[in-house]
Amino acid sequence: MGDVYLSTLKPNEYGRIKGIDSGCKANKRLYELGLYKNALVKVVKNDFGPVILNLSGNKLALGRGLASKVLVEPYFFERN
Template identity: 40%
Template sequence: MVLQSSGKTRGLVTLDMLPPGARARVVRIDAGVRAVRRIMEMGLTPGTVIEVVMSYGGPILVRVRGSVIAIGRGIARKILVEPL
């Protein structure tokens, strides 16, 4: 399942490519139905602004809607974002 908020792909990167301190807007989730549901339940819906708190080796810590969540790198590779 592909969930999109925009048809544009220019300038997009996957969440795992952002450095600590970077802010971005979620644009698209390229994953299966279960993974999309799980990602959206964590608050990562298209249009949401996120900030990478930590990204050194293991899971990526991301600030979403005032909460910090850990996202595995495999899932982060399925989340396309537009750096701000």
């Protein structure tokens, strides 16, 4: 399955970070905040205002503009 932008994921969907194409400075900031390559994120809220993510248990609010520059590969847990 192809990569999509983080802002298109619905609540409770997971994605693996593949890349970010914002400005260089913001890129690095996001990496340092834990949105590094291959990190697994879960979208908690995505309707209005910044998108809220769950990054291994910690919540991060990310401006909509930024979230639409983060490429993720949708990730599905196997049903158990």
